[in-house]
Amino acid sequence: MSKKQTYSIGELAREFDVTTRTIRFYEDQNLVNPARRGQTRVYSPADRVTLKLILRGKRLGFSLAESRELIQMYQPSGDNRNQLLALQDKIQQRRDQLNQQLRDIQALHQELDDADQRCEHALTALENPDHV
Amino acid sequence: MSKKQTYSIGELAREFDVTTRTIRFYEDQNLVNPARRGQTRVYSPADRVTLKLILRGKRLGFSLAESRELIQMYQPSGDNRNQLLALQDKIQQRRDQLNQQLRDIQALHQELDDADQRCEHALTALENPDHV
DNA sequence: CGCATACTTTACGTTAACGTAAACTTCCCC
DNA sequence: GGGGAAGTTTACGTTAACGTAAAGTATGCG
Numbered sequence: 001m002s003k004k005q006t007y008s009i010g011e012l013a014r015e016f017d018v019t020t021r022t023i024r025f026y027e028d029q030n031l032v033n034p035a036r037r038g039q040t041r042v043y044s045p046a047d048r049v050t051l052k053l054i055l056r057g058k059r060l061g062f063s064l065a066e067s068r069e070l071i072q073m074y075q076p077s078g079d080n081r082n083q084l085l086a087l088q089d090k091i092q093q094r095r096d097q098l099n100q101q102l103r104d105i106q107a108l109h110q111e112l113d114d115a116d117q118r119c120e121h122a123l124t125a126l127e128n129p130d131h132v
Numbered sequence: 133m134s135k136k137q138t139y140s141i142g143e144l145a146r147e148f149d150v151t152t153r154t155i156r157f158y159e160d161q162n163l164v165n166p167a168r169r170g171q172t173r174v175y176s177p178a179d180r181v182t183l184k185l186i187l188r189g190k191r192l193g194f195s196l197a198e199s200r201e202l203i204q205m206y207q208p209s210g211d212n213r214n215q216l217l218a219l220q221d222k223i224q225q226r227r228d229q230l231n232q233q234l235r236d237i238q239a240l241h242q243e244l245d246d247a248d249q250r251c252e253h254a255l256t257a258l259e260n261p262d263h264v
Numbered sequence: 265c266g267c268a269t270a271c272t273t274t275a276c277g278t279t280a281a282c283g284t285a286a287a288c289t290t291c292c293c294c
Numbered sequence: 295g296g297g298g299a300a301g302t303t304t305a306c307g308t309t310a311a312c313g314t315a316a317a318g319t320a321t322g323c324g
Contacts, residue, residue: 056236061193073247088251098237104188105230112223115205119220
């Protein structure tokens with residue numbers, strides 16, 4: 001009944017549409033930690049989630065270092081007060097950045113709509129040359 | 133009454149918090165076309181807007197090539213039907229990408245909120261060790 | 265058995281987006 | 295007229311994020 005618990009590097013590469021080189025590179029950067037069966041890498045569902053988070057970060061323009069930081073935020077290691085406060089600070093910074101991105105997206109969306117409208121008008125003008 | 137109509141490279145660099153090298157690099161990439169007074173570059177309000185668009189693109193993770201394409205979308209050059217249709221296609225692709233980014237942002241926002249909550253709990257637990 | 269397929273390591277190559285340094289001109293100011 | 299301050303060109307350097315190639319190992323299959 002349970003979902004498959006391990007993945008090969010090729011499976012993940014196909015699923016997320018990246019190369020195996022990319023996944024190995026992420027391991028080099030300590031972003032994923034696959035187990036080994038002999039020489040061969042064996043990925044866990046946790047590794048898969050990590051990959052997903054990295055790729056989502058990429059879509060938002062985050063560097064790997066930033067994505068690593070974000071991922072670490074979800075598993076706070078040090079449990080002392082100052083580290084927690086510092087973490088909350090970083091979280092807030094990310095929220096601010098996301099809100100800026102939201103504003104940027106809305107503006108860009110509007111401009112794309114306008115550009116599309118101008119296209120439409122240009123097209124109907126081409127089909128209707130007599131219309132003033 | 134009218135706003136200042138020209139800008140020096142230093143002014144723009146300060147306003148947008150980039151180096152002059154960056155602005156000259158964008159010129160090299162044919163993203164801005166400042167006039168010249170002698171040797172010195174003189175930027176128009178249009179150049180300033182272009183700069184703004186580039187930097188907004190950067191915040192959304194766009195490459196300079198992508199931003200260039202976006203900017204050109206707002207000033208369609210070729211007025212033949214096929215070009216207009218191709219342009220609309222690109223516009224739609226960008227909209228799809230923006231919508232994906234929106235979903236990514238919402239998911240990430242939620243996760244940041246959760247992480248923040250866990251921080252809060254950990255902090256109150258630190259101040260209230262007796263609470264089970 | 266031979267061969268294809270998928271995996272591995274090692275290592276050099278590549279592109280984008282600037283950084284940085286050197287050496288020069290212009291303009292303004294006291 | 296000497297010296298900042300801001301501008302210029304030219305050119306080599308740097309970092310991130312992989313690409314690409316070579317050479318080897320393991321595994322299933324007809």
